[in-house]
Amino acid sequence: MQIHINADKNIERNNGLDEHVETVVKAAVARFGEQITRVEVHLSDDNSHKSADGGNRCMLEARVTNYQPIAVTEHAATLHQAISGAAEKLKRAVDSALGRVHDKQLHKTAVIVDEEE
16 A cells, blocks of 8 residues: 655654654554555645644545545644544545445345345
């Protein structure tokens, strides 16, 4: 799985931040294995000029094999909280999407088996 990290001009990217993002994202979606080919990460600080909470944003977009991209966004007081929250949302969204695909495949198999009997 490839992870591409993008940040706006208000986020200071460094190796520590990149490693943190990769670790959190990989841990969140590891169980989906090869089904996720790439995750796009977009980090921004919408309130860089203010001290308001919730200005840090993390948007994750997962590219899933044979499925449309799945995107989630999280706003939080800190960038680390936004990254963790978005990763959890992504895990739930991918699990839900792939569960629906799996359920459809099971339904098709059950219909074929019933017709053969």
